[in-house]
Amino acid sequence: QQQVKQSPQSLIVQKGGISIINCAYENTAFDYFPWYQQFPGKGPALLIAIRPDVSEKKEGRFTISFNKSAKQFSLHIMDSQPGDSATYFCAASVGSARQLTFGSGTQLTVLP
């Protein structure tokens, strides 16, 4: 069963545009929502994370928006660059479980 649904599966954006990736979750016990970035040939690496007590978190060009009532969260990449081309995974975890439940991934291509 997929507890975190991610869309779209692939995304193509022009350089300078905004990339938006969406995730929805079912388990209301989730209380931590990280995003991971994976470049070809590499393992995923933590990009940015949010807790449900805030609606938005921004780090540079990357912003997470969180909607607790809708059980949705999204990653926005402003001024997208070709170097942002990668696969992005949303994830969620519960308390001190230490496990992460990952979404299915979005392959982002930023055209020069």
Added chain:
Amino acid sequence: DVKVTQSSRYLVKRTGEKVFLECVQDMDHENMFWYRQDPGLGLRLIYFSYDVKMKEKGDIPEGYSVSREKKERFSLILESASTNQTSMYLCASSTLKDRVRDTQYFGPGTRLTVL
């Protein structure tokens, strides 16, 4: 920097062979994880371990086993490899002492092909 290394980047095995995938981390992390990554399915947890000699099943443990005899090393074992186990296998580690909760540090992956 945390370093997670995996024994092979590419591996080709035959159906029915016993396969060992090794993972080593150098940051004294107590938690270690094995995932498989398939297109459109994301990362699915196979097994994880919170301590030496301790293991817990993840979402898709069937056909796999694990071993953790030392804190830094976590092995994934395919007892009898099958073609549907052809995949990318990722190892990760984490610690409760990390300043960013639940951050998992991944190795580069092993692409396993079972013929």
